[in-house]
Amino acid sequence: MAQNRRDFLKTSGLLAGAALAGIPNSIYSKPNINFTKVGKMKLTFKPYDLTLKHAFTIATSTRTTTPVMLTEIEYEGVVGYGEASMPPYLGESQASAAEFLGKVNLEQFPDPFDMENILDYVDKIAEKNPAAKASVDIALHDLVGKLMNQPWFKIWGYDKYRSPYTSFTIGIDTPEVVRQKVREADIYKILKVKLGRDNDKQMIETIREITDKPICVDANQGWTDRVKALDMAYWLKEKGITFIEQAMPKENIDGNAWLTENSPLPTFGDESVQRLPDVIKAHKVYSGINIKLMKSTGMREAHKMLTLARGLGMKVMLGCMTETSCAISAASHLSPMVDFADLDGAVLISNDCFIGTTIEDGKISLTDRPGIGAIKK
């Protein structure tokens, strides 16, 4: 995380300098201000289980449900909605989220607009727990956007009509199931294909038999040999693939950097890039990064990651877990500024309990409703 001013003053010796010069340290610190207390924020949460339309297989696992935690922050009669989506292989659960959220005391903050301080406090409650933290961040953004009566794409100054087409994800499966999924993905202009097992070429060839749509691939760290990965990149380029996501294990920094340098296709880091400090580490290792709210601890840090990656000249894609239209809507406010989006999480489930950002003829379509723009069904 970025240093705050006081941390900087401590570590840089400015406070020491002040002491040296006979000036009390307190001139640099936050004074005790009596805030006008107009209300208190109250956080509530409840577990919810998403039912997947199809069993979903990636390089490392298969599942049919995704546990989530739905959050609400109420302030002066206004309610903000949030969500934590926790695919089990990522280490969080409804139990861990409940434990984390039980420690979050928002009543101490008189002003919901004080987002930097509030989310800094939430982040420091415990390590990890990125999805649980995101569920607070999203609900807070929804609340504050509603208090401003503006959607976040407007607050951030973005043009919602610039949002990209989303890809639709095809999991690893038998040729028959893959063909069926591709046919079901009729409205989508771009497909994202999960690779990384032993049938990579078969997957691509099966899909190419029935469609010439742009395809991007996600190996989910499934390739381990850099030379084979590069051979695969050349083969994929011939098949009209647009980019490769997380080709090799995230620990293999040299291998991923070598592949990026030599690959005819752009590469994106996903598992490698969780939070803000990871963006710098991904510079020159990947062509771009995949930002997901459930990794980044929510919208605020995701927005910073986007700005940082752009400043470094990196490409940016926006991804998701299987999520309701609550978390998908939250992420969609960043979409006008990304090169590529994979926000199909809500259409992969059969029990979405929110209405929000939708996918219209394959394109991400944001509403003008304030906050994140999600309302309960």
Next chain:
Amino acid sequence: MAQNRRDFLKTSGLLAGAALAGIPNSIYSKPNINFTKVGKMKLTFKPYDLTLKHAFTIATSTRTTTPVMLTEIEYEGVVGYGEASMPPYLGESQASAAEFLGKVNLEQFPDPFDMENILDYVDKIAEKNPAAKASVDIALHDLVGKLMNQPWFKIWGYDKYRSPYTSFTIGIDTPEVVRQKVREADIYKILKVKLGRDNDKQMIETIREITDKPICVDANQGWTDRVKALDMAYWLKEKGITFIEQAMPKENIDGNAWLTENSPLPTFGDESVQRLPDVIKAHKVYSGINIKLMKSTGMREAHKMLTLARGLGMKVMLGCMTETSCAISAASHLSPMVDFADLDGAVLISNDCFIGTTIEDGKISLTDRPGIGAIKK
């Protein structure tokens, strides 16, 4: 500047990939949407000359006035205020600003909230002209903040009570005048001393005779020998100086990087760091950067520079030119997130035509008024 999505698609071959796969390029581009036109933005501007209370000397020049251009953007009866401050040595003038602003047509944008597109358009009208561009950016921020009925520190999620103390700048002068200026700076908790001529040690010793306040120094590229610069850094540390700004010429990247690596005091780049791409270039050359709205083209890019520098682990200070309380107020909304601020520009002039952010007992004090919080006197 960061690539936009379409530029990325062009250069990355995604458009080519789409064409290859038989998908029309238009799926990636912005569709022709019929916006609901509710109003038109109208930009007006007029020159104004700031009168300096004292003739001001830095390493490279002396002056008694500063030409500015005051701007207004009116939309549906709401008016946003902006300002370009143009010290002559930086290359802009009231004539160049008038020429630039005469080309800005905001009437084509139906929604003031569409800030990324609007300011991207303004930036591409002509190269350079950073202060003229800032005068549009600031007026637009003021307008949009007023439309949201919120001050920008709240929109950005910052806590105004974290704003730092500002330094007060002491120009290069005779010991007698320097002593007088230091006495006049009684309310300020930190002094910023201009160095870089042949009387550096005399300047510091003169000030240290009458005050033990923290001092930072700005050499304005005035030091040319890296070894002498390092000797000076050690001498300055003994005198209780907190950091050194722009020690050597900005072209001397190796020299500045060497000084930063070896200096006992943090270093800041100022002339070296104008806009967003310069932040990356300053990484590992300086400990931190000095952000000024009149260099960065305004608040939006300054905010991105702040985020980028923080992400890179760099320190950040916020500076200004001699400006009215209009541009000073605009900059002050970033101040809760910086390590150090030098926002004394409005107190150095005798004909400030705005009331906005003030300096209370040396501390930057933001108001809760919407937008940038500046009102006309």
